[in-house]
Each structure stands twice: as C-alpha cells, then as structure tokens.
Amino acid sequence: MLQLRPNCECCDRDLPADSGVALICSFECTFCPACAEHLGGACPNCGGELVQRPRRPTAKLTANPASSERVHGKRPCPQHAG
Template sequence: MLELRPNCECCDRDLPPAVPALICSYECTFCPDCAAGVLAQRCPNCGGNLVPRPVRPPQHLLRHPASAARVLKPGGCPAA
C-alpha cells in the first residue's frame, strides 16, 4: 500500500492526500512545482521518472491513513 507521504521531499511543502503530487517507483514524493522545475520530471534519488500520485478516496483514508513521517532532502534538491 502506498504511504502517501505528507510533504515534498525538496521544498517541504505540505501534500495532504487530496493534493496533487508526483512520485517515483520508490514513493519519493514531490510537489508539481519541484517536479516540473528543478527536477525536470526525474527523481533525484533513483533517477526514475515521476508520475502522478494516485488519490486514495476519503472513505479509505479512515481505514488506511496517509503517512505522517516527513522525508526531506537536506539542502533541498539539486538541479537535474
């Protein structure tokens, strides 16, 4: 099951489950601005492509809540 991480790993912007975000195959999570800008649609950790994070319907969030663990790259993300 996807973690649905709560923030952008580059800029630490809040990304609640209903807010659009992008992820790689390892679930590294980024806001649309960082993904399109500095990252050029590539994960800075694995080099994989970034795709839209699936939306978990609200009724399923009750049983399977999003993660509360924040992941942040020290110093932000380098340009791709």
C-alpha cells in the first residue's frame, strides 16, 4: 500500500492524500508539479520517472490513512539551491 506522503520532498508544499497533483517515483519519493518540472520529471534520489500519484478513495482513508510523516530531500532541489 502506498504511503501517500503529505508533502513535496523539495519545497515542503502540502500534498494531501486526495490531491491529484502529487507526483511519485517507484520508491514513493513525492514531489509537487513545479519541483518535478525543475527536476526534468526524474527523481533526484533514484533517477526514476515521476508519475501522477494515485488517489486513495476517501472511504478507504479512514481505515488506511495516508502517512503524516513529512519527508525532506537530502539535498535541495535546483530552484532552492543557493
């Protein structure tokens, strides 16, 4: 079952479980569309393709909630680098 992480790993933007804009790689690294575009559609952690994250039906979120753990990348995204 997907974790449905609550934020963009680069900019920390909120990405709720019912959001249709979150993008993930096969390791579930999660990014917002703006950061994914800056990354060229590839995960900076594994190099994998970023694709739209599926949404869990609302009725299933009660028994199978999304993750509340916010994940932050080990290095800043290109648009946030100094």
